[in-house]
Amino acid sequence: MSDITKLYGQVQAQNLLNRSLATGRLAHAYLFRGPEGVGKRLFARKLATAINCKQSNGFTACGDCPSCKKMAAGSHPDFVLLSPEKGAIKIAQVRELSKTLTFAPYEAKTRVVLLEDVHTMQAGAANSLLKTLEEPPENNILILTADSSGAIVQTIISRCQSIPFYALTVVETAEIMMQNEKEMDRSTAMLLARLSEGSPGRGLLLYQKNLQSLWEECIALLVCASCSSEKETWKLLLLAEKMAELKEDLPSFLGLIRLWLRDGLLLVNGCGAGETDHVIRKEWNSPQYFAKLRAVDRAARELRRHCNRTLVCEVLLFRLAS
Numbered sequence: 001m002s003d004i005t006k007l008y009g010q011v012q013a014q015n016l017l018n019r020s021l022a023t024g025r026l027a028h029a030y031l032f033r034g035p036e037g038v039g040k041r042l043f044a045r046k047l048a049t050a051i052n053c054k055q056s057n058g059f060t061a062c063g064d065c066p067s068c069k070k071m072a073a074g075s076h077p078d079f080v081l082l083s084p085e086k087g088a089i090k091i092a093q094v095r096e097l098s099k100t101l102t103f104a105p106y107e108a109k110t111r112v113v114l115l116e117d118v119h120t121m122q123a124g125a126a127n128s129l130l131k132t133l134e135e136p137p138e139n140n141i142l143i144l145t146a147d148s149s150g151a152i153v154q155t156i157i158s159r160c161q162s163i164p165f166y167a168l169t170v171v172e173t174a175e176i177m178m179q180n181e182k183e184m185d186r187s188t189a190m191l192l193a194r195l196s197e198g199s200p201g202r203g204l205l206l207y208q209k210n211l212q213s214l215w216e217e218c219i220a221l222l223v224c225a226s227c228s229s230e231k232e233t234w235k236l237l238l239l240a241e242k243m244a245e246l247k248e249d250l251p252s253f254l255g256l257i258r259l260w261l262r263d264g265l266l267l268v269n270g271c272g273a274g275e276t277d278h279v280i281r282k283e284w285n286s287p288q289y290f291a292k293l294r295a296v297d298r299a300a301r302e303l304r305r306h307c308n309r310t311l312v313c314e315v316l317l318f319r320l321a322s
Contacts, residue, residue, distance in 0.1 A: 009038070009039070009166070009168040009169070009172050010038070010039060010043065010165055010166070012164065012166075013032070013043065013163045013164065013165060016163055017030075017047060017163065021047075021050060021051070021056075026051070026141060027141075027160070027161040028133075028136040028140070028141060028142065029133055029136065029141070029142040029143075029144065029159060029160040029161065030141075030142070030143045030144065030160055030161050030162075030163055031118075031144045031145075031146065031152075031156075031157060031160035031161070031162045031163065032044060032143065032144065032145045032146070032163050032165055033145070033146045033147075033148055033152075033162060033163070033164060033165065034147075034148050034164060034165025034166055034167075035147065035148055035165070035166070035167050035197075035198070035199055036147050036199060036201060036202060037196070037199035037200055037201020037202040037203070037204075037205075038165050038166065038167060038168055038198065038199055038200070038201070039165065039168075039176075039200070040145040040165050041114070041116060041145055043165075044114050044143040044145060045071070045114070046061075047112075047143065048071065048079050048112035048114065048143070049061045049067075049068055049071045049072075051110055051112055051141065052067045052071075052076070052078065052079075052108040052109065052110060052112070053065055053067055053068050054066070054067055054068075067108060076108070077105075077106040077107060077108075078105040078106055078107060078108040078110070078111040078112065079111075079112050079113075079114070080097065080100060080111065080112070080113040080114070081113075081114050081116070082094075082097055082113065082114070082115045082116065083116045083117070084116065084117050084120045087120060088120045088121065088122050088125075089115070089117070089118065089120055089121040089122065089125050090122055090124075090125055091122060091124035091125040091128050093125065094121075094125045094128040094129050094132075095128055097113065097115075097129075097132070098128065098131070098132050101113070101132065101137045101140050102137060104139065105139055105140075109139065110139050110140065110141055111139060111140045111141070112140075112141050112143065113140065113141070113142045113143065114143050114145070115129075115142065115143070115144045115145070116145050117145060117146065117147065118144045118145065118146045118152060118156070119146040119147050119151060119152050121152075121153075123153075126153045126156060129156065130153070130155055130156060130159070133156065133159040133160065134159065142160075144156075144160060148165075166198075167197060167198025167199060168198045168199070168200065169198065170190065170193045170194055170198070171193075172198075172200075173189075173192075173193035173196060173198055173199065173200050173203055174186065174189035174190050174192075174193040175189075176200040177189045177192060177193065177200050177203050177204055177207065180200075180204055181204065181207060181208075184207060188207070188212070189203075191212070192204075192206050192207055192212060195212070195215075195256055195259060197259070202252070205249075205252070206252075206256075209246075209249055211246070211249060211252065211253055211256065214242060214243070214246075214253070215253065215256045215257070215260075217239065217242075218239060218243075218257065218317075219260055221235055221236065221239060221321075222317075222320050222321055232321070236314070236317045236318060236321060237314060239313075239317060240310055240313035240314040240316075240317050241310060241313075243309075243313040243317075244309035244310040244312075244313050247309070250303060250309060250313075251300060251303060254296055254299060254300050254303075254316075257296055257320070258293060258296045258297075261289055261292050261293050261296065262293070264284065264289055265286060265289040265290070265293070268284065268285060268286060268289065269286060291319075292319065292320050295316055295319040295320060296316065296320075298316075299312050299313070299315070299316040
């Protein structure tokens with residue numbers, strides 16, 4: 001048997017949907033909203049599997065019936081996935097979806113539609129989707145996922161049953177990552193779990209793109225760097241080049257530096273060790289830590305304005321090392 005309740009964490013979401021499935025009172029649309037990478041998409045797929053399982057019992061899907069096998073293979077004709085194209089859900093996508101929903105499901109009793117990252121939806125697309133949510137076709141269930149920090153049109157929120165998702169514990173996050181990456185050892189998983197702040201998806205991204213190694217190189221250099229040393233200056237410049245090569249992953253990397261600085265700030269103020277368990281610059285005081293956190297925020301703003309990445313990284317590293 002394949003049981004959705006065995007997913008890590010999200011107990012509140014599990015309980016809410018378990019009651020709906022057990023009583024057969026499913027809403028026509030759900031909004032799964034929470035931090036990125038905490039299981040919203042996986043949860044939606046498991047829910048879709050349970051809805052059309054031929055031998056389901058509440059949240060429990062058999063995993064052996066034709067519907068379950070097609071869901072596992074990604075070939076179920078009555079499971080529709082709509083994802084952002086080039087960073088946004090566009091009106092043409094929503095219009096095409098609306099046409100699809102006018103037809104009856106091919107073989108299942110209920111067609112399940114998963115709309116990922118609806119916080120990226122353009123205004124026209126949101127208005128078009130609103131019409132579908134106001135008059136939902138029969139035998140269709142829509143599951144929308146969104147990042148908790150993203151803006152969503154209030155009228156869309158009001159027409160969905162909202163299911164909140166939360167960051168996972170460090171242990172839960174580590175367990176999920178080790179399941180997905182069999183070669184990951186526990187110590188690495190625990191470190192990445194702390195760095196990702198309860199988001200397995202973010203932790204796996206760090207691991208797969210090897211951001212952790214560059215982060216550790218950066219921290220080691222900042223702990224002992226001195227701008228007065230020509231050798232250290234050259235190392236900072238080389239590190240800036242490596243950071244610039246991260247391209248779209250650079251904002252996430254800045255987030256790791258921000259986390260390290262935050263932990264250092266907590267430690268110098270007697271609030272105990274932070275989450276990163278790495279050495280800090282003990283000679284830095286609170287005002288200096290705050291200044292360096294502002295420097296990271298400024299670098300992030302400059303990147304959003306499409307400033308030269310290498311120059312932004314160079315300026316940031318010299319500010320952090322001073």
